[in-house]
Amino acid sequence: MNAHHQPQLPLLRSDAGGIATLTLNRPQARNPLSEAMLTALGEAFSAIAADRAVKAVILAAAGPVFSAGHDLKEMTAHRADPDRGRAYFADILGRCSAVMQQITALPQPVIAAVEGTATAAGCQLVASCDLAVAGEAARFCTPGVHIGLFCSTPMVALSRNLSAKHALEMLLTGEMVPATEALRIGLVNRVVPAGEALAEARRLAGVIAAKAPATVRLGKRAFYEQREMGLKAAYDHAAAVMVENMLARDAEEGIGAFMEKRAPVWEE
CATH class of the missing domain: 3.90.226.10 (2-enoyl-CoA Hydratase; Chain A, domain 1)
Known part of the structure; x- marks a missing residue:
């Protein structure tokens, strides 16, 4: 065929x-x-x-x-x-x-x-x-x-x-x-x-x-979620997302790498 x-x-x-x-x-x-x-x-x-x-x-x-x-x-x-x-x-x-x-x-x-x-x-x-x-x-x-x-x-x-x-x-x-x-x-x-x-x-x-995949996933979702909210609710939501993000392994690695002037190694 x-x-x-x-x-x-x-x-x-x-x-x-x-x-x-x-x-x-x-x-x-x-x-x-x-x-x-x-x-x-x-x-x-x-x-x-x-x-x-x-x-x-x-x-x-x-x-x-x-x-x-x-x-x-x-x-x-x-x-x-x-x-x-x-x-x-x-x-x-x-x-x-x-x-x-x-x-x-x-x-x-x-x-x-x-x-x-x-x-x-x-x-x-x-x-x-x-x-x-x-x-x-x-x-x-x-x-x-x-x-x-x-x-x-x-x-x-x-x-x-x-x-x-x-x-x-x-x-x-x-x-x-x-x-x-x-x-x-x-x-x-x-x-x-x-x-x-x-x-x-x-x-x-x-x-x-090239960015941390987990961070991109989290950020895209939070962007669309907060956009449908009023100002205070949006800030409350974004702050809660950021707290979780700060405690995530990739943020710890990324901030550490920045302070140590080296390239970060992201999780898949």
């Missing part, structure tokens, strides 16, 4: 140097967040969450489009259902939201490497990642408003990454945001020459992978 007749996997995974790279792999369909893609992402994140060898994750995409978001053909087919698709829409949106929350809950930091366009739920996917690197030709938008379908679920991730004015401008206009503007408004961390987003994401992942 030659390669052309093998079913195409919607998602590819490769691991090197403690970094897992997940690549959306349906370029001819613009990497939609279809049922198959959401299932594959969910399974990959579950496997990575339990994999102590993985210190950081990169989310990339094959082809000229990062992700066009929900598979509208798949969704429209269910308008013929007796309930006009209500149960299906609720299910697919719930599954998509669960995958976005998996990224936030993942112990390891996730870095999006974006070339081309990331639209609607594809833009939500970038906003849901902890960090994002964009090639200078990358573009972002939440275009639902053009077709009478406000991007309400992408709004959750956008509104937690951008200021209210910037998030609402994207949501209300549906206009394309170029990479440099995405950098200015905080949707991405850095912009690199076109074609170099993956290389830069790997460099960034390498910097993170």
Whole structure:
């Protein structure tokens, strides 16, 4: 059986140097967040969450489009259902939201490497990642408003990454945001020459992978926990986390190494 007749996997995974790279792999369909893609992402994140060898994750995409978001053909087919698709829409949106929350809950930091366009739920996917690197030709938008379908679920991730004015401008206009503007408004961390987003994401992942893994896991979790709290509760929570952190073996080693002017040796 030659390669052309093998079913195409919607998602590819490769691991090197403690970094897992997940690549959306349906370029001819613009990497939609279809049922198959959401299932594959969910399974990959579950496997990575339990994999102590993985210190950081990169989310990339094959082809000229990062992700066009929900598979509208798949969704429209269910308008013929007796309930006009209500149960299906609720299910697919719930599954998509669960995958976005998996990224936030993942112990390891996730870095999006974006070339081309990331639209609607594809833009939500970038906003849901902890960090994002964009090639200078990358573009972002939440275009639902053009077709009478406000991007309400992408709004959750956008509104937690951008200021209210910037998030609402994207949501209300549906206009394309170029990479440099995405950098200015905080949707991405850095912009690199076109074609170099993956290389830069790997460099960034390498910097993170060299840190104490237990400390990174603890810090990422605490960041998202405190962000949903009021000021006093956030400080109380962060202080309690820091007490536990101070008593952890890696902090003792790291502080000792700093004072003794030597390189720390982290636990796995």
